[in-house]
Amino acid sequence: MSKTNFKKLYNPADFAQQGLLVFELLQDFLEKAQSEDSKTINYRSPEDELDFWKKWPNKHKGAAENQKIQALITSLFGHTNHIHNPKYIGHQVGAPLPINSFLGAATALINNGMAVYEMGMAPTAMERIVTDWLCSRVGFDHKSRGFLTSGGTLANLTALLAARRTIVKEDIWHTGNTKKLGVMVSAEAHYCIDRAARIMGLGDQGIIGIPLNKQFCADATKLEEVYQNAVKKGIEVFAIVGSAPSTATGNFDPLEEMAQFAKSKSIWFHVDGAHGGAVVLSKKYKHLMKGAEDADSIVIDGHKMMLMPTLTTALLFKKGDNAHRNFNQRVEYLLHDTEEEDWYNGAKRTFECTKTMTSVYWYTLLQVYGEKIFEDFIDRQFDLAKDFIKILDLHPRFEYFLPPDSNIVCFRYLFEGSHDEVNHKNNALRQLVLEDGTYYCVKTVLNKTQFLRVSLMNATTEVSHLKEFIQFTEKMAQKLI
Numbered sequence: 001m002s003k004t005n006f007k008k009l010y011n012p013a014d015f016a017q018q019g020l021l022v023f024e025l026l027q028d029f030l031e032k033a034q035s036e037d038s039k040t041i042n043y044r045s046p047e048d049e050l051d052f053w054k055k056w057p058n059k060h061k062g063a064a065e066n067q068k069i070q071a072l073i074t075s076l077f078g079h080t081n082h083i084h085n086p087k088y089i090g091h092q093v094g095a096p097l098p099i100n101s102f103l104g105a106a107t108a109l110i111n112n113g114m115a116v117y118e119m120g121m122a123p124t125a126m127e128r129i130v131t132d133w134l135c136s137r138v139g140f141d142h143k144s145r146g147f148l149t150s151g152g153t154l155a156n157l158t159a160l161l162a163a164r165r166t167i168v169k170e171d172i173w174h175t176g177n178t179k180k181l182g183v184m185v186s187a188e189a190h191y192c193i194d195r196a197a198r199i200m201g202l203g204d205q206g207i208i209g210i211p212l213n214k215q216f217c218a219d220a221t222k223l224e225e226v227y228q229n230a231v232k233k234g235i236e237v238f239a240i241v242g243s244a245p246s247t248a249t250g251n252f253d254p255l256e257e258m259a260q261f262a263k264s265k266s267i268w269f270h271v272d273g274a275h276g277g278a279v280v281l282s283k284k285y286k287h288l289m290k291g292a293e294d295a296d297s298i299v300i301d302g303h304k305m306m307l308m309p310t311l312t313t314a315l316l317f318k319k320g321d322n323a324h325r326n327f328n329q330r331v332e333y334l335l336h337d338t339e340e341e342d343w344y345n346g347a348k349r350t351f352e353c354t355k356t357m358t359s360v361y362w363y364t365l366l367q368v369y370g371e372k373i374f375e376d377f378i379d380r381q382f383d384l385a386k387d388f389i390k391i392l393d394l395h396p397r398f399e400y401f402l403p404p405d406s407n408i409v410c411f412r413y414l415f416e417g418s419h420d421e422v423n424h425k426n427n428a429l430r431q432l433v434l435e436d437g438t439y440y441c442v443k444t445v446l447n448k449t450q451f452l453r454v455s456l457m458n459a460t461t462e463v464s465h466l467k468e469f470i471q472f473t474e475k476m477a478q479k480l481i
């Protein structure tokens with residue numbers, strides 16, 4: 001067998017030829033995904049999908065390299081969610097601007113690792129610029145600092161680690177947990193907060209639930225009582241987390257009251273704005289983040305409401321020092337103690353050592369389109385949810401859970417029958433929608449009641465699509481009556 005010809009694999013002309021081919025396929029994908037008659041998903045069971053990809057190599061045995069690339073990408077299109085379809089109104093994954101694909105290609109090739117400055121000079125500087133910009137939009141001053149990291153989940157864990165390191169007097173980094181610690185958070189927070197607390201060794205008792213108010217958000221009137229109960233049990237509460245908004249309902253916690261409460265107890269206030277933190281860029285909706293300017297840390301996902309691909313998360317700290325002290329490690333070949341603030345050595349503050357150059361997405365979108373694009377997108381999508389409510393209001397058989405703060409709406413069909421039967425049928429209704437694939441929505445349970453759920457993440461979804469979606473869902477519901 002002849003040896004691999006690496007020189008050929010790295011040949012620039014061959015690369016460009018393959019690239020043209022791939023970008024033609026991407027163009028085709030985008031056209032099809034946006035065409036009226038295409039499906040959002042061709043749903044197959046996990047076993048069938050596994051089988052398809054196991055058999056894939058045999059089907060394409062003997063094909064030339066370029067043919068294989070073409071066939072693989074075409075197969076991917078047929079077997080993935082089409083998030084760019086305006087009828088995709090499911091999970092909180094944005095339809096990234098197509099320009100991001102060029103940036104993805106460029107950054108994958110350049111592949112600067114970014115752990116320390118000299119491993120990624122430009123992306124490090126870009127990261128500082130975009131996070132400084134975000135900090136200023138949140139309302140933080142010059143002492144603030146941020147960085148980009150791999151997803152809201154990791155960012156929330158990093159923020160809570162910084163909270164514990166800053167607030168708790170014991171040096172847990174060296175001693176491990178020596179006493180009962182806790183974080184106050186509503187049950188509607190994203191599950192990653194609970195996971196982060198458990199990873200930090202806080203256990204069941206350390207996740208201190210804040211009861212919900214009528215808006216299904218943290219009830220600000222209960223904060224003192226919840227805190228005192230925890231103190232009575234010998235738990236030191238070191239942080240309170242606000243959701244901006246919570247995942248299931250899309251409603252924002254009362255951040256202002258939570259900020260005041262945190263201040264009164266000298267504890268850390270963290271805002272999980274993974275989904276909606278970007279509203280700080282919208283004149284119309286930034287009131288929803290009121291209070292976040294007093295937070296100690298904030299998470300904002302670029303891949304949710306900022307038109308970027310996964311994973312482009314920003315973690316912002318009101319006091320940059322807190323980020324810097326979080327991971328106190330000396331690694332001879334990479335990380336050294338310094339007198340000055342070496343903001344440019346990212347691995348001192350992030351979980352990641354090597355990380356992707358995601359600042360290139362942030363920086364480029366800002367330079368090419370300006371921040372107005374984010375404002376327009378947020379306004380458009382949040383307004384669209386209000387339009388969706390009007391459509392539901394006109395229909396006697398549909399009801400929604402709550403008027404939406406954001407671009408997430410939970411609703412259900414009012415079948416006849418007991419509570420359990422209606423739940424069961426709404427569950428079945430969503431399954432029918434999934435299997436048909438014309439539209440894609442998701443589901444959730446609130447107050448023991450089954451709802452369908454839409455997240456309006458796509459900038460090409462129009463009111464007309466939502467009207468048709470409700471007509472379509474009604475037709476599906478008829479099958480279950």
Ligand SMILES: Cc1ncc(COP(=O)(O)O)c(C=O)c1O
Pocket residue numbers: 092150151152153154190192243244245246247272273274275301313
């Ligand atoms: C409020 C909230 N926080 C955190 C996350 C997790 O973020 P990621 O998916 O980027 O890890 C989500 C995801 O939907 C979310 O809605």
